[in-house]
Amino acid sequence: MDLFTYRREELGREQAPLATRMRPRTLEEFVGQEKVVGEGTYLRRAIEEDRLQTAIFWGPPGSGKTTLAAIIANLTRAHFRQLSAVTSGVAEVRALIREAEDRLAMEGARTILFIDEIHRFNKAQQDALLPAVEQGTVVLIGATTENPYFEVNSALVSRSKIFRLEPLSEEEVRAVVERALADGERGLGNTGLVVDEEALEHIVRTAGGDARSALNTLEAAALLALEKGGRRHVDLAVAEEAAQRRALLYDKWGDSHYDTISAFIKSMRGSDPHAAVYWLARMLKAGEDPRFIARRMVIFASEDVGLADSRALMVADAAARAVEYVGMPECGLNLAHAALYLALAPKSNSATRAISAASRDVEEGAAATVPPHLRDAHYRGAAELGHGEGYLYPHHFPRHYVEQEYLPRGMEDRRYYEPGGEGEEAGLVEEWKERLRGAKEGGGSGSGDDERGGAGSCSRDGEGRPRGPTEG
Numbered sequence: 001m002d003l004f005t006y007r008r009e010e011l012g013r014e015q016a017p018l019a020t021r022m023r024p025r026t027l028e029e030f031v032g033q034e035k036v037v038g039e040g041t042y043l044r045r046a047i048e049e050d051r052l053q054t055a056i057f058w059g060p061p062g063s064g065k066t067t068l069a070a071i072i073a074n075l076t077r078a079h080f081r082q083l084s085a086v087t088s089g090v091a092e093v094r095a096l097i098r099e100a101e102d103r104l105a106m107e108g109a110r111t112i113l114f115i116d117e118i119h120r121f122n123k124a125q126q127d128a129l130l131p132a133v134e135q136g137t138v139v140l141i142g143a144t145t146e147n148p149y150f151e152v153n154s155a156l157v158s159r160s161k162i163f164r165l166e167p168l169s170e171e172e173v174r175a176v177v178e179r180a181l182a183d184g185e186r187g188l189g190n191t192g193l194v195v196d197e198e199a200l201e202h203i204v205r206t207a208g209g210d211a212r213s214a215l216n217t218l219e220a221a222a223l224l225a226l227e228k229g230g231r232r233h234v235d236l237a238v239a240e241e242a243a244q245r246r247a248l249l250y251d252k253w254g255d256s257h258y259d260t261i262s263a264f265i266k267s268m269r270g271s272d273p274h275a276a277v278y279w280l281a282r283m284l285k286a287g288e289d290p291r292f293i294a295r296r297m298v299i300f301a302s303e304d305v306g307l308a309d310s311r312a313l314m315v316a317d318a319a320a321r322a323v324e325y326v327g328m329p330e331c332g333l334n335l336a337h338a339a340l341y342l343a344l345a346p347k348s349n350s351a352t353r354a355i356s357a358a359s360r361d362v363e364e365g366a367a368a369t370v371p372p373h374l375r376d377a378h379y380r381g382a383a384e385l386g387h388g389e390g391y392l393y394p395h396h397f398p399r400h401y402v403e404q405e406y407l408p409r410g411m412e413d414r415r416y417y418e419p420g421g422e423g424e425e426a427g428l429v430e431e432w433k434e435r436l437r438g439a440k441e442g443g444g445s446g447s448g449d450d451e452r453g454g455a456g457s458c459s460r461d462g463e464g465r466p467r468g469p470t471e472g
């Protein structure tokens with residue numbers, strides 16, 4: 001390397017964005033993803049021992065996919081090549097594979113090929129990679145923000161180990177930002193920059209788990225601080241301008257967190273879709289974990305909508321799954337869909353009242369023994385103990401109903417379920433009552449008469465007890 005080339009690379013490093021300059025060079029500098037590259041994990045051992053096999057790093061922007069590839073490039077003895085799926089075509093892929101074949105044949109050296117945004121490769125480009133991956137000509141490392149099981153050739157996926165990277169926590173993003181503020185060689189440690197605590201919190205919160213975004217905002221804030229009189233002081237106003245987002249009064253671990261989710265739930269319970277979607281938007285904009293919001297809606301679907309509209313639970317559960325599959329910010333649409341459905345749905349808390357009343361009895365000592373006729377009668381020796389004796393199998397009676405006691409002795413008068421009168425529940429309860437009335441009028445009240453000769457036609461075991469095909 002001549003002096004001019006060295007100076008050109010040196011200037012390039014100095015003028016590179018802060019996020020590029022601060023990119024971790026070793027696994028020790030890498031922040032987050034403990035489940036993927038923590039001590040003792042498969043991937044960490046594979047990187048340290050230079051025996052990495054074909055892998056796909058899947059995760060949101062700023063979670064460390066490209067950084068991990070750069071660390072591998074620094075540590076591996078293999079030849080490292082990088083392609084971008086945005087700018088490379090089939091010709092480039094095939095040329096690189098030919099180089100790798102020659103290198104392996106002549107030098108015995110492996111080639112690690114890193115492809116950023118591999119999901120952008122079309123089928124022909126991905127197919128061109130497959131033979132080289134299968135034969136071990138190249139060790140492929142793909143990075144993608146999309147679900148590889150849907151966006152990457154299934155043949156490539158089946159030959160790759162998938163590593164799922166999660167958004168960084170706020171504590172981890174804060175650690176990245178504080179390192180940049182303290183680092184005098186690559187970061188801002190020698191600039192005399194002072195960042196107020198509330199400004200730092202705003203930078204971290206608005207990053208949404210994206211370390212690169214946080215560092216870009218910090219760098220923009222540092223430049224703004226210099227432009228405004230050279231104060232080298234980043235206050236909340238400067239941080240807001242740099243992030244292009246105003247700070248919201250929202251403490252994820254304090255009163256604002258609980259107050260806002262409370263307002264969200266009460267708005268849905270009060271059947272106000274306008275307020276529900278407002279509080280949802282406020283939480284998402286403030287950086288609340290969408291999984292937390294989704295969990296609360298799944299609970300709400302049974303707690304406050306319940307049997308009035310049982311589809312509410314399916315909608316809420318689908319939204320929770322969408323959060324994991326789609327991720328932010330797009331999953332905000334799924335959460336809004338579910339929140340509006342829950343707010344508009346008829347309401348019933350009968351399930352809540354039923355389980356609460358039953359739990360109260362259990363806690364107060366009403367957990368009586370299981371009646372003999374309801375006990376498991378399948379194992380050897382159960383008959384001698386009288387288990388199942390006298391049990392009437394409902395499917396052998398008209399309308400699949402027969403009157404018999406299911407609660408423990410002494411609790412026969414307990415009634416835990418009090419039906420609500422809204423939505424589908426009213427009709428569901430009326431159908432239930434009608435079915436029971438019809439069964440009783442048709443002889444299904446324990447008299448033993450049915451269309452096949454009553455209880456005497458039931459399948460019975462050696463002791464004469466009724467026994468159904470799925471009897472417990």
